[in-house]
Amino acid sequence: xxxxxxxxxxxxxxxxxxxxxxxxxxxxxxxxxxxxxxxxxxxxxxxxxxxxxxxxxxxxxxxxxxxxxxxxxxxxxxxxxxxxxxxxxxxxxxxxxxxxxxxxxxxxxxxxxxxxxxxxxxxxxxxxxxxxxxxxxxxxxxxxxxxx
Amino acid sequence: xxxxxxxxxxxxxxxxxxxxxxxxxxxxxxxxxxxxxxxxxxxxxxxxxxxxxxxxxxxxxxxxxxxxxxxxxxxxxxxxxxxxxxxxxxxxxxx
Numbered sequence: 001x002x003x004x005x006x007x008x009x010x011x012x013x014x015x016x017x018x019x020x021x022x023x024x025x026x027x028x029x030x031x032x033x034x035x036x037x038x039x040x041x042x043x044x045x046x047x048x049x050x051x052x053x054x055x056x057x058x059x060x061x062x063x064x065x066x067x068x069x070x071x072x073x074x075x076x077x078x079x080x081x082x083x084x085x086x087x088x089x090x091x092x093x094x095x096x097x098x099x100x101x102x103x104x105x106x107x108x109x110x111x112x113x114x115x116x117x118x119x120x121x122x123x124x125x126x127x128x129x130x131x132x133x134x135x136x137x138x139x140x141x142x143x144x145x146x147x148x
Numbered sequence: 149x150x151x152x153x154x155x156x157x158x159x160x161x162x163x164x165x166x167x168x169x170x171x172x173x174x175x176x177x178x179x180x181x182x183x184x185x186x187x188x189x190x191x192x193x194x195x196x197x198x199x200x201x202x203x204x205x206x207x208x209x210x211x212x213x214x215x216x217x218x219x220x221x222x223x224x225x226x227x228x229x230x231x232x233x234x235x236x237x238x239x240x241x242x243x
Contacts, residue, residue: 031243049242050170050235053219078242090243110243118216118235119242120171132172134239142214142221143240 003058004051006081009088014075018095023073025102029110031090033083041126045133047080047089050118054078061112064145065094069105072096076109078119089121116143152182156198163188163230167195171238173213176205184234191225192217195234209236 001017011028019026035042062074075093083089090113094106121133155162162185174180184195192215200206212224214237228234 047242048171050168050216050219050237053216053235054242056219057221114243115240116221117242118170118237118240120238121241122171132175132238132241134172134241142216142223 001075001077002055003062003076004049004054004078004080006079009077009079009091011088011091014077014091014093017075018073018093020073020095022097023071023095023102024097025099026093026095027099027102027106029090029092029106030088031110032088033085035085039123042085042123043126044082044084044124045089046082046122046124046130047078048120048122049078049080051080053118057116057118058113060145061109061116064112065105065109068108069094069096069101072101072105074105074109076113078113078117080119082124112145116145152179153185154182154198154202155185156187156194156202161188162186163190163228163232165195165228165231166233167199168233168235170235171241173209173236173238176208177203178205179203186228188230190228192222192228192234193225195228196224196236199236213237214239 033045073095078090092109094102096102122130123133124130168181215222216235
């Protein structure tokens with residue numbers, strides 16, 4: 001499964017990738033494009049990425065998660081291009097024998113993805129305007145893998 | 149496609165790196181990739197300083213931006229080698 005896609009995320013593909021009879025717990029995280037009073041009249045987000053690096057970085061994150069939770073299996077995708085309000089832009093699924101590992105492993109992958117993936121978003125508003133949305137670090141410290 | 153190419157040193161001995169810009173940096177500077185000639189001992193900081201001094205609107209790029217070398221996150225003072233791909237990354241906003 002490609003970690004970066006320009007197609008709509010197919011949740012059932014992620015779930016089938018991590019599901020197995022020996023994995024009694026499957027946790028799915030979906031990050032969807034939000035429209036709220038706080039965010040304003042957002043009709044969608046154009047996601048852009050340093051695609052080659054994003055694929056590699058997402059792969060490394062999943063690999064690190066696999067070292068921490070060897071019995072778990074993961075599926076993770078970030079969508080790029082235009083994503084309308086309400087649709088998922090990122091999805092992480094983790095299957096594990098028990099729920100504690102499944103929750104922890106899924107949480108690990110999404111948190112690392114948020115910190116490390118070279119992806120940017122431009123919000124598109126109802127009135128036709130567009131604005132870059134940056135809500136995290138502004139300094140030069142590179143995001144560090146917790147495994148390094 | 150022929151990319152813009154900038155010399156930043158008068159020295160005969162140089163390295164050439166490919167510099168890539170993303171997100172609002174690429175938007176503001178109007179360029180996504182360019183080649184930079186630098187002194188052989190140059191660091192990412194030297195490359196960023198060269199960009200900031202030579203390109204219009206480049207003051208948008210901080211003096212110590214987030215950078216990646218050859219598709220891996222890197223420290224702001226990392227040494228560059230000939231042929232490296234240096235990416236200048238706006239604050240990450242995935243998810």
